Amino acid sequence: MGFSPRTETLLTHAGQICDGKGARLTDLRRQVLGLILDSEAPTGAYDLLDRLRATRLGAAPPTVYRALEFLMEHGLIHKLESRSAYVGCVSHGDTDHAAQFLICRTCGQVTELDDHELAHALDDAAKRLGFTVGKATIEAEGRCASCARA
Numbered sequence: 001m002g003f004s005p006r007t008e009t010l011l012t013h014a015g016q017i018c019d020g021k022g023a024r025l026t027d028l029r030r031q032v033l034g035l036i037l038d039s040e041a042p043t044g045a046y047d048l049l050d051r052l053r054a055t056r057l058g059a060a061p062p063t064v065y066r067a068l069e070f071l072m073e074h075g076l077i078h079k080l081e082s083r084s085a086y087v088g089c090v091s092h093g094d095t096d097h098a099a100q101f102l103i104c105r106t107c108g109q110v111t112e113l114d115d116h117e118l119a120h121a122l123d124d125a126a127k128r129l130g131f132t133v134g135k136a137t138i139e140a141e142g143r144c145a146s147c148a149r150a
Helices: 005-020 027-038 045-052 061-073 116-128 145-149
Strands: 077-080 085-088 099-104 110-113 137-142
Touching: 005 027, 027 045, 027 061, 027 085, 045 061, 061 077, 077 099, 077 137
Parallel strands: 099 137
Antiparallel strands: 077 085, 099 110
C-alpha cells in the first residue's frame, strides 16, 4: 500500500520516534498510521478495518484497536472523542502535549492547534480550584473559514 510522499516522510519520522523510545513501529502499526495520516478527515476504527482488509485479509477489530492503542500511547495519533475517530500527530511524538482541535460542523475539517497560552490558561484555571491537569484534549466545534464564507 503506497502513501503520499508527505505521509511517507511522517511515517519515517514516526519510526524514529518509536526507535528513540525503544518501541517498534511494526508493519501493521505503520499501515494503520499511514491510513490515518493519508485521510482527509478523522478516521474511525471500523473504516480503518475496512481499508486494512483490502491488503490484510485476516484483519479483525482487535488488530486495529491494538495498533491504535500503541499509536496513542506513543503520541502519534489523537482520538477525537466527539467523533470516535483518530487524527495523526507525528510532529510531537509526545503523549503529554496539550491537544486542542477545531472541528468544522459543516465539512468535518479538523485543525490541531498548538496554543501554549490556551494550555496555560486551562492549567491556571484548574490550579485556582486546587486541581492539577495531567492531560487535556480540547475539542471546539464550529465552522471553518471556508464554510463560513460559503
